[in-house]
Amino acid sequence: MGLQGILLYTGRAMAFALCIGILWFFKELVVNTGKLNFLNRRFCLELVFVCYIAALVQIIVIRDFTSFFSFWERAHSLSSIQFIPLKTTLAEVKNGLWPFLYHVVGNMIWFVPFGALAPALLPYLRKFFVFLVFAVCCSLCLEILQWTFVTGISDVDDILLNALGAAAGWPFWRTAYSKIVKTDSK
Incomplete structure (x- = not known):
């Protein structure tokens, strides 16, 4: 894969991570009934970690959405x-x-x-x-x-x-x- 492909995958992963991060943020807002301390070190670390894991899952597992949703059509084995x-x-x-x-x-x-x-x-x-x-x-x-x-x-x-x-x-x-x-x- 060339540099352009790497940038495409990275951009897609960052966009996915941002979406997941926003969803997680609002989930935390609802769970904590609006009493979040946005300057809290732990909260910030958790948000970064959630976004990072989402990007990792997108890069390794989801990749391009077309192959992710057509997995049942392709046979594979342990070999x-x-x-x-x-x-x-x-x-x-x-x-x-x-x-x-x-x-x-x-x-x-x-x-x-x-x-x-x-x-x-x-x-x-x-x-x-x-x-x-x-x-x-x-x-x-x-x-x-x-x-x-x-x-x-x-x-x-x-x-x-x-x-x-x-x-x-x-x-x-x-x-x-x-x-x-x-x-x-x-």
């Missing part, structure tokens, strides 16, 4: 899943620099925000190993949905690279958290 670790990644090396970077960096970069946001919102994810297992499980769920709706190729490399991306985002949370704790204690 369509790539179970061999690093097979796709090594094949992309042979295809050239751009396909390799698109595959590796693309799969990692989309999960960096997960590493920064999830532990900030879910305290039980503040231990790195627990967080990493959770990130792998979330990536696995997205790959299963992708296979179920036949919107892409489910691949174990995607799970590994997504986990690496989430792990790369985790230090951002640690750094921000330590600064917030220091600021709040003053």
Whole structure:
């Protein structure tokens, strides 16, 4: 996929995320009977996380809406899943620099925000190993949905690279958290 395709997918994901974010915002407004504190750090983090997850689902699972709604028309089997670790990644090396970077960096970069946001919102994810297992499980769920709706190729490399991306985002949370704790204690 070229730069134009990447921008199209990103724009579509952002539009979808914005719609979901607006719906979530109004849901919170109704549930909290209009008593939302828009400057509350947790509320802002939750809104960003909801939008981020919506964008992730749009990029990985929904993709273009035509294939999402026609999944029952196309047959697929377990043989369509790539179970061999690093097979796709090594094949992309042979295809050239751009396909390799698109595959590796693309799969990692989309999960960096997960590493920064999830532990900030879910305290039980503040231990790195627990967080990493959770990130792998979330990536696995997205790959299963992708296979179920036949919107892409489910691949174990995607799970590994997504986990690496989430792990790369985790230090951002640690750094921000330590600064917030220091600021709040003053």
